[in-house]
Amino acid sequence: MKHDYDTHRAQASAIFRAWGMPAEKAAISAEILAWADLHGLESHGIALLVEYNERRQNRPINFASVPRIVRETPISALMDGDGGLGHHPADQAMRLAIGKAKAAGVGIVSVRNSGHFGALGYYTTMAADAGLIGICTTSVFGVRVSPTGGAEARFGTDPWSFAAPAEPGRPFVLDMATTTVASGKVRNKIVEGQQMPDDWGMDADGIPTRDPNKVMQGGFLAPLGGSAGYKGYGLAAMVNILSSCLSGSTLITDPMHSRQSWGLDVGHFFMALDPGLFRDTEDFRNDVARFCDDLRATPAVVPDRPVMVAGDPERKVAAQRRSGIPIGPGLHKRLHAIAADSGAEWLLQTVDSLQPTAHG
Amino acid sequence: MKHDYDTHRAQASAIFRAWGMPAEKAAISAEILAWADLHGLESHGIALLVEYNERRQNRPINFASVPRIVRETPISALMDGDGGLGHHPADQAMRLAIGKAKAAGVGIVSVRNSGHFGALGYYTTMAADAGLIGICTTSVFGVRVSPTGGAEARFGTDPWSFAAPAEPGRPFVLDMATTTVASGKVRNKIVEGQQMPDDWGMDADGIPTRDPNKVMQGGFLAPLGGSAGYKGYGLAAMVNILSSCLSGSTLITDPMHSRQSWGLDVGHFFMALDPGLFRDTEDFRNDVARFCDDLRATPAVVPDRPVMVAGDPERKVAAQRRSGIPIGPGLHKRLHAIAADSGAEWLLQTVDSLQPTAHG
Numbered sequence: 001m002k003h004d005y006d007t008h009r010a011q012a013s014a015i016f017r018a019w020g021m022p023a024e025k026a027a028i029s030a031e032i033l034a035w036a037d038l039h040g041l042e043s044h045g046i047a048l049l050v051e052y053n054e055r056r057q058n059r060p061i062n063f064a065s066v067p068r069i070v071r072e073t074p075i076s077a078l079m080d081g082d083g084g085l086g087h088h089p090a091d092q093a094m095r096l097a098i099g100k101a102k103a104a105g106v107g108i109v110s111v112r113n114s115g116h117f118g119a120l121g122y123y124t125t126m127a128a129d130a131g132l133i134g135i136c137t138t139s140v141f142g143v144r145v146s147p148t149g150g151a152e153a154r155f156g157t158d159p160w161s162f163a164a165p166a167e168p169g170r171p172f173v174l175d176m177a178t179t180t181v182a183s184g185k186v187r188n189k190i191v192e193g194q195q196m197p198d199d200w201g202m203d204a205d206g207i208p209t210r211d212p213n214k215v216m217q218g219g220f221l222a223p224l225g226g227s228a229g230y231k232g233y234g235l236a237a238m239v240n241i242l243s244s245c246l247s248g249s250t251l252i253t254d255p256m257h258s259r260q261s262w263g264l265d266v267g268h269f270f271m272a273l274d275p276g277l278f279r280d281t282e283d284f285r286n287d288v289a290r291f292c293d294d295l296r297a298t299p300a301v302v303p304d305r306p307v308m309v310a311g312d313p314e315r316k317v318a319a320q321r322r323s324g325i326p327i328g329p330g331l332h333k334r335l336h337a338i339a340a341d342s343g344a345e346w347l348l349q350t351v352d353s354l355q356p357t358a359h360g
Numbered sequence: 361m362k363h364d365y366d367t368h369r370a371q372a373s374a375i376f377r378a379w380g381m382p383a384e385k386a387a388i389s390a391e392i393l394a395w396a397d398l399h400g401l402e403s404h405g406i407a408l409l410v411e412y413n414e415r416r417q418n419r420p421i422n423f424a425s426v427p428r429i430v431r432e433t434p435i436s437a438l439m440d441g442d443g444g445l446g447h448h449p450a451d452q453a454m455r456l457a458i459g460k461a462k463a464a465g466v467g468i469v470s471v472r473n474s475g476h477f478g479a480l481g482y483y484t485t486m487a488a489d490a491g492l493i494g495i496c497t498t499s500v501f502g503v504r505v506s507p508t509g510g511a512e513a514r515f516g517t518d519p520w521s522f523a524a525p526a527e528p529g530r531p532f533v534l535d536m537a538t539t540t541v542a543s544g545k546v547r548n549k550i551v552e553g554q555q556m557p558d559d560w561g562m563d564a565d566g567i568p569t570r571d572p573n574k575v576m577q578g579g580f581l582a583p584l585g586g587s588a589g590y591k592g593y594g595l596a597a598m599v600n601i602l603s604s605c606l607s608g609s610t611l612i613t614d615p616m617h618s619r620q621s622w623g624l625d626v627g628h629f630f631m632a633l634d635p636g637l638f639r640d641t642e643d644f645r646n647d648v649a650r651f652c653d654d655l656r657a658t659p660a661v662v663p664d665r666p667v668m669v670a671g672d673p674e675r676k677v678a679a680q681r682r683s684g685i686p687i688g689p690g691l692h693k694r695l696h697a698i699a700a701d702s703g704a705e706w707l708l709q710t711v712d713s714l715q716p717t718a719h720g
Contacts, residue, residue: 149666150660162598199559226557253654278606284606287605287611306509
């Protein structure tokens with residue numbers, strides 16, 4: 001079943017408000033989830049409400065958080081997320097970075113004591129839409145990846161995002177975890193009864209395996225580049241340095257990381273950079289657009305699957321979903337239960353109960 | 361046969377001078393090659409003289425180049441490398457970035473019209489040694505990697521480096537190409553008569569293959585994460601955006617890229633960031649050191665192969681090579697011929713001709 005963007009966003013907003021989030025914050029948090037679903041990033045869309053709902057049962061999340069600036073210069077700021085979810089402080093942080101980059105050429109904002117903030121590409125796209133280069137990293141909550149040569153998980157899927165303005169409406173937007181694949185892809189192999197390619201994961205002893213069951217039963221996801229490489233591991237470590245060490249958030253390797261009494265204490269890093277510091281901004285933009293077009297023009301291995309550039313696959317899905325964002329029956333049911341439990345208005349009506357409307 | 365650091369550096373410097381490079385520039389360029397060999401990064405050491413010697417036969421390299429600052433702000437600069445090799449302008453650029461970061465919190469220097477500059481880790485380590493976070497990217501000259509789903513090579517091994525200060529003398533230093541492996545590793549599989557793991561390379565049609573011969577005979581190296589992934593490809597594209605688009609260097613996808621009459625026109629990106637913008641620098645440094653130690657303390661899959669952190673493997677080699685840097689007989693012979701052809705003094709004497717010395 002499909003729902004239009006506004007309804008989708010309004011539903012998430014209603015649930016956030018029912019959890020104690022002020023209206024303005026609920027609106028921006030819901031917008032960021034809806035943006036992810038619109039762009040096909042379903043693991044970072046409204047499905048996150050199920051995860052957030054579980055977390056808030058286990059430990060307090062400060063839905064009434066008031067993020068504040070702790071330290072500031074014309075080119076930088078340190079923000080404290082006040083133990084809430086991360087969407088609102090992250091949106092504020094990237095706006096602040098963009099404003100500084102517009103005024104001073106660069107803006108770097110570090111955020112501590114924050115929480116999960118959805119898809120990184122949302123924030124770097126904000127920078128690209130403002131004509132700037134955007135960079136974003138965040139530390140994460142779940143420990144599920146072992147360092148190269150290690151037999152225990154020590155860090156998470158630690159993602160990076162980079163964006164740059166190109167042809168208007170078609171920015172370069174890379175948003176990637178530092179594991180070879182997300183755990184969802186390993187689960188899919190189990191469902192399909194298939195072996196995995198090399199380099200997706202390790203068993204509980206840290207030995208590379210092609211058996212997806214061994215990865216999900218006490219094993220680990222492999223860092224990007226596989227068990228013998230060091231690249232994904234190194235990129236993940238740098239994410240933690242930029243996100244947690246720079247902001248003063250709890251290290252993911254700290255025994256207290258997941259045992260604190262309050263919030264999730266993950267850290268974020270946001271940077272906006274004005275290409276006008278170096279050359280005419282239009283020349284920069286045109287070069288990025290030309291470079292992207294040159295890549296797209298590469299002869300394709302499979303003729304009807306043209307070469308794409310980071311950001312293209314998500315825009316392709318978004319074009320299809322402008323008429324409606326699909327929500328599967330399982331998720332729909334869970335969201336309904338969450339809304340009922342928390343006393344939130346129910347807006348995502350099933351098709352059966354929908355009355356024809358002007359834009360239906 | 362082994363040679364001490366000073367002799368190794370003096371030999372490279374003598375050859376650079378014979379090629380027309382002023383003494384000061386030759387000294388720093390040779391230092392950067394010797395640093396790479398000391399740290400076991402042999403593909404970026406004195407062996408590069410063989411490659412540089414071939415290139416200078418095919419197209420002019422301006423060994424007498426005078427890099428200059430084209431545009432400057434308190435936090436940024438655009439430099440022009442004047443069509444020479446990249447080591448000298450790169451060293452100047454990172455020094456400039458570090459000075460700006462010390463004064464203003466951040467320094468970002470973009471370099472255009474430059475050339476090959478050796479190992480990126482040399483430059484980011486400069487930042488880390490100054491107590492700063494260092495970031496470096498460079499575009500490259502050789503086209504050998506296809507974009508995901510593409511059947512033609514469009515870009516190169518496009519590397520990233522990140523460094524951060526930690527325990528003194530043990531900075532975090534990641535220096536990585538964005539391919540799964542370097543082409544040398546594919547060649548080694550041919551020599552050993554072995555198949556490659558998945559995700560190392562593609563044949564001439566862009567189809568993933570485990571046959572190393574097919575990769576080297578018209579095929580391509582796979583971007584990090586393999587033929588079906590998008591991560592290495594995206595990271596490589598971002599390297600070109602930061603290095604070439606931002607500096608105004610010729611795009612690697614430009615038909616003129618390798619056909620210009622002068623220099624190599626690759627671009628570099630350098631950034632130094634003062635953690636003191638966000639928190640006490642000692643606290644930052646201690647957190648990075650603690651995080652690295654936590655990773656090193658991970659139980660190892662193979663008990664006598666402990667988990668390492670980016671920078672550790674190179675420091676381990678450097679400790680062994682303080683007593684002498686090995687140069688194989690093939691390379692030794694080639695360097696001798698290059699020195700003879702260019703009229704450079706020959707310093708890397710063979711063991712046979714060596715007289716016992718005080719420190720021999």
